[in-house]
Amino acid sequence: MSDFQQLSVAATAPGKINLYFAVGDVQANGYHPVASLYSAVSLQERVTVTAAETSGISLSLEIVPGSALAAMEQTGEFDRAAVPLNHKNLAYRAAEAVLEAHGISSPAAGLHLHIEKEVPVAGGMAGGSADAAAALKAVNEFVVKAGWADTELTREQLMALGTRLGADVPFCVIGGLAVGYGVGEELTPITVPEGTRQLPLVMVLNDRGLSTPSVFTELDRARAAGDLPAGGELTVPAELVDELTRGGELDVRRIAELMRNDLQAPALALAPELRQTLAAGDTEDVAAALVSGSGPTVAWLVANDETARSLAQAPGGHRRVFCTTTFSADVN
Ligand code: ATP
Numbered sequence: 474m475s476d477f478q479q480l481s482v483a484a485t486a487p488g489k490i491n492l493y494f495a496v497g498d499v500q501a502n503g504y505h506p507v508a509s510l511y512s513a514v515s516l517q518e519r520v521t522v523t524a525a526e527t528s529g530i531s532l533s534l535e536i537v538p539g540s541a542l543a544a545m546e547q548t549g550e551f552d553r554a555a556v557p558l559n560h561k562n563l564a565y566r567a568a569e570a571v572l573e574a575h576g577i578s579s580p581a582a583g584l585h586l587h588i589e590k591e592v593p594v595a596g597g598m599a600g601g602s603a604d605a606a607a608a609l610k611a612v613n614e615f616v617v618k619a620g621w622a623d624t625e626l627t628r629e630q631l632m633a634l635g636t637r638l639g640a641d642v643p644f645c646v647i648g649g650l651a652v653g654y655g656v657g658e659e660l661t662p663i664t665v666p667e668g669t670r671q672l673p674l675v676m677v678l679n680d681r682g683l684s685t686p687s688v689f690t691e692l693d694r695a696r697a698a699g700d701l702p703a704g705g706e707l708t709v710p711a712e713l714v715d716e717l718t719r720g721g722e723l724d725v726r727r728i729a730e731l732m733r734n735d736l737q738a739p740a741l742a743l744a745p746e747l748r749q750t751l752a753a754g755d756t757e758d759v760a761a762a763l764v765s766g767s768g769p770t771v772a773w774l775v776a777n778d779e780t781a782r783s784l785a786q787a788p789g790g791h792r793r794v795f796c797t798t799t800f801s802a803d804v805n
Contacts, residue, residue: 477582477619483521484614486606486645487513488592489599490674490799491766492728493713496735497704499693508707509653510714511644511660512799514674516540516592518600520564520607522615525583530568532558533587540591541795545678550793555594563605563638564588570634571612575622584612595682597766599641606645609635632660650717650799652709666720671798672728672774673781675759677750678793679769683743688767691739701738725776729761732774740768747771758784 493510500506525531534556536543545551559565564586572580586608592600609631616622626634628646635642640657650663695701713731716724741747747764750771754762761774775781781796 477615477621478524480615480618481521481523482611482615482618483519484607484610485517485519486603486610487515487517487648488603488797489641489644489766490514490772491734492717492732492799493709494734494736494766495704495707495709496689496692497707498696499689504656505689505692505704506655506707507653507657508709509657510709511641511651511653511657512672513644513648513650514592514598514797514799515671516598516797518592518603518607519589520604520611521587521589522568522608522611523585523587524619525585528580528583530560530565531583531585532562532565533585534558535587535589537589537591542591542593545593545793551594556588556590562588563601563642564608566638567605567608567635567642568612570638571609571616571626571631574626574630574634575613575616577616577621580616580621581619584615586611593676593678593770595684596676596678596770597683597685597764597768598676598770599645599766602635602639602641603645605638605642606631606635609642609646632658652714654707663714663718665718669718669720670723672723672725673776673778674797674799675773675775675781675784676765676795676797677754677771677773678795679744679747679750679771680793681744681769683740683767683769685767687743688736688739691742692736695739695742704735725760725774729774732761732763734763734766736767737764740764744769 495508497506617625632643632646636658643658651660653660716728751762754773758780759773765772785794785796
């Protein structure tokens with residue numbers, strides 16, 4: 474048995490939240506330029522690559538035991554069937570892209586990708602993109618360790634491959650905090666000073682998902698009809714970045730004032746029930762309630778961990794609630 478058949482390479486990548494997301498008007502090519510401030514959250518995905526006996530790429534899925542996602546599965550509020558375990562899975566497509574970039578057309582064995590998931594599915598937190606990012610890193614390392622390729626692709630090359638899989642994939646490759654322009658893939662990582670406090674977030678999931686393309690389509694419709702203003706200046710405010718990176722304690726109220734999401738209005742138009750979730754966050758304890766990305770998850774930014782925990786455990790009302798934090802930089 475050759476060595477690569479014993480080989481196992483794992484990589485992780487975080488889910489994300491957009492602390493700022495300004496969307497420009499749709500371009501002739503159908504894309505929307507954005508100004509995004511991405512933050513990794515403490516929930517992450519892990520992909521482990523091993524050699525498989527059968528050729529091709531196979532997948533398996535594990536929901537991280539003890540995670541909020543596992544609890545949701547137990548109560549029937551999450552169905553793992555929502556995650557395709559075939560060529561439609563972004564991790565599969567990432568593995569294919571890495572093999573192709575290395576010029577490996579017929580690998581010496583099949584590849585098996587084992588996904589350990591804790592980021593909610595279709596929650597606007599880039600769970601699929603994180604799987605793709607983790608698979609890019611793990612397969613890249615695997616093919617070199619297996620002796621199928623001489624040199625690993627660089628992080629930049631992996632990010633470029635990721636762009637073709639989805640706008641959030643390059644950010645999930647680097648994690649941390651980053652400003653993104655273009656469709657979000659032109660990234661500038663931001664250094665967060667040692668000791669910076671992570672922002673506690675309470676994420677409130679919705680009973681039904683929202684598809685990202687439908688939210689952009691609704692934004693275009695509302696803008697064309699004059700129901701929403703046209704896309705304005707596409708710049709992440711320097712003050713928001715300064716507030717987040719000034720070190721030590723953070724001014725959560727000021728950060729909350731500076732946050733923005735242009736997809737919130739179209740997400741609310743498609744899922745009006747989200748208004749209630751936003752309104753429920755209109756309390757002393759919650760500095761900001763904002764739709765996360767294209768929704769339908771709503772993120773409550775709160776002052777401290779105790780508040781986050783007590784809000785997440787509040788009986789009645791929202792059942793699918795969990796705590797996370799910003800800036801869980803995960804670069805491996
Ligand atoms: P984003 O924030 O990037 O728009 P999301 O977090 O809202 O994405 P995902 O969890 O990535 O949504 O899943 C959206 C859909 O993508 C799923 O319903 C599923 O059909 C498909 N999908 C493909 N690959 C994956 C994956 N590895 N994990 C989860 N869903 C995947």
